[in-house]
Amino acid sequence: MAREIPDIVIGRLPVYLRELTRLAEDEGKINTSSHELGKRLGISSAQIRKDLSHFGEFGKQGTGYHIKYLIEQLRDILHLTQEWDVVLVGAGYLGHALAHYHGFHRRGFRISWVFDNDPAKIGLKMDELVVQDVADLEKVVSENNVKMAIIAVSANQAQAITDRLVAVGIQSILSYAPIHLNVPPGVEISYSDPVVQLQRMTYYLA
Amino acid sequence: MAREIPDIVIGRLPVYLRELTRLAEDEGKINTSSHELGKRLGISSAQIRKDLSHFGEFGKQGTGYHIKYLIEQLRDILHLTQEWDVVLVGAGYLGHALAHYHGFHRRGFRISWVFDNDPAKIGLKMDELVVQDVADLEKVVSENNVKMAIIAVSANQAQAITDRLVAVGIQSILSYAPIHLNVPPGVEISYSDPVVQLQRMTYYLA
Numbered sequence: 001m002a003r004e005i006p007d008i009v010i011g012r013l014p015v016y017l018r019e020l021t022r023l024a025e026d027e028g029k030i031n032t033s034s035h036e037l038g039k040r041l042g043i044s045s046a047q048i049r050k051d052l053s054h055f056g057e058f059g060k061q062g063t064g065y066h067i068k069y070l071i072e073q074l075r076d077i078l079h080l081t082q083e084w085d086v087v088l089v090g091a092g093y094l095g096h097a098l099a100h101y102h103g104f105h106r107r108g109f110r111i112s113w114v115f116d117n118d119p120a121k122i123g124l125k126m127d128e129l130v131v132q133d134v135a136d137l138e139k140v141v142s143e144n145n146v147k148m149a150i151i152a153v154s155a156n157q158a159q160a161i162t163d164r165l166v167a168v169g170i171q172s173i174l175s176y177a178p179i180h181l182n183v184p185p186g187v188e189i190s191y192s193d194p195v196v197q198l199q200r201m202t203y204y205l206a
Numbered sequence: 207m208a209r210e211i212p213d214i215v216i217g218r219l220p221v222y223l224r225e226l227t228r229l230a231e232d233e234g235k236i237n238t239s240s241h242e243l244g245k246r247l248g249i250s251s252a253q254i255r256k257d258l259s260h261f262g263e264f265g266k267q268g269t270g271y272h273i274k275y276l277i278e279q280l281r282d283i284l285h286l287t288q289e290w291d292v293v294l295v296g297a298g299y300l301g302h303a304l305a306h307y308h309g310f311h312r313r314g315f316r317i318s319w320v321f322d323n324d325p326a327k328i329g330l331k332m333d334e335l336v337v338q339d340v341a342d343l344e345k346v347v348s349e350n351n352v353k354m355a356i357i358a359v360s361a362n363q364a365q366a367i368t369d370r371l372v373a374v375g376i377q378s379i380l381s382y383a384p385i386h387l388n389v390p391p392g393v394e395i396s397y398s399d400p401v402v403q404l405q406r407m408t409y410y411l412a
Contacts, residue, residue, distance in 0.1 A: 007406075010409045013405070013409070014401070015386070018384060019386060022385065042388075077409065078406075078408055079408045079411055080408060084408060086404070093302060094303040096299060096303065097299035097300040097303040098400070101299070101300070103384055104400075107401045108404075108405065108408065109401065109404055148404065148407070148408075150400070155228075172408065172410070174403050174404055178309055179224070179228065180247050180248070182248075188410050190404075190406065192400065194309075194310075194380055195224075195314070196217075198292070198314075198315055198378070198380055198396075199284050200216050200219075200396065201378035201396060202290060202314070202378065203216045203283065203285060204378070204394050205285055205354075205377060
């Protein structure tokens with residue numbers, strides 16, 4: 001793993017990619033500049049140039065970046081030239097929303113399986129998926145060589161599910177459970193907890 | 207606004223608060239240390255001590271932190287001694303999940319209104335809320351002096367909704383729309399986009 005490049009830089013690349021895609025697809029633009037991109041994202045143009053310089057020389061003096069080319073390069077850097085299968089654990093309200101979200105596919109991901117331990121949920125249809133028994137989690141992950149998972153279970157269940165996922169080969173986890181999870185080195189984890197985000201903002205409220 | 211303290215420090219306080227609450231409520235612990243807290247969160251104890259030192263002296267040599275006291279102090283710093291009303295815009299699958307999420311209340315927030323522009327959704331019950339017509343958004347926000355909003359609408363609608371919320375006094379926005387939003391200085395914004403999080407992690411996948 002190329003840990004030489006700071007993770008915070010890697011974290012900004014998907015945001016650049018998202019905005020470039022918007023410029024190309026929604027606005028039909030051909031070229032852009034670090035100045036324009038920075039202005040749209042509230043990031044300095046110097047920061048953008050510095051971030052991209054870790055990976056090569058993508059712009060030209062005078063004309064800036066050719067958007068489609070830069071999109072291709074970023075997709076290559078982020079390993080998005082393939083579509084990644086993702087296993088979703090948890091078929092509650094949030095799992096339901098994730099299973100129905102159509103924003104994954106265009107951007108490199110497909111939720112291919114959804115699991116729950118609730119007999120009332122197993123067998124239910126969610127968009128094009130059928131909720132499977134979490135007892136079959138290991139079998140499905142290993143047979144399909146899945147590397148990515150999304151956890152949408154309660155805080156009390158999240159660590160046990162994480163341990164099971166990691167044991168069977170999952171290397172990247174996005175967790176919506178409001179709890180810090182322990183994973184071994186080499187496993188990436190990312191969290192989404194709306195309350196943590198809201199609490200940061202109330203600090204700034206009078 | 208006390209911008210002297212780095213925002214990244216503020217962003218870690220809710221994570222400390224969450225873990226401390228877990229230690230106290232789920233595990234019945236009375237005291238902890240920066241070492242224990244750091245080990246549980248994968249953060250160095252020096253970082254935790256440094257972060258907290260911005261706000262005062264909360265620990266004692268030898269005994270460490272009294273958990274309930276530190277929780278009270280953090281709640282005070284983050285302005286969580288009151289419960290904040292939050293307006294939710296968007297009653298699709300994700301809005302539905304947010305409206306039904308019971309994790310807000312214990313941690314300082316209450317989704318008090320939910321809005322949508324879809325006549326098929328207006329009037330529907332979501333948990334204890336009834337979906338209201340987004341035409342009434344300004345009226346409700348200003349009459350109730352609401353300061354916080356969650357946006358769960360599509361990318362195409364998000365900036366327009368943001369502009370309306372800001373114009374009527376909203377100062378903190380958590381957006382689930384996969385797009386960068388422009389807000390004036392003094393308005394805090396936080397984003398949650400699962401694809402951006404997944405794309406950061408695929409970088410590290412072989």
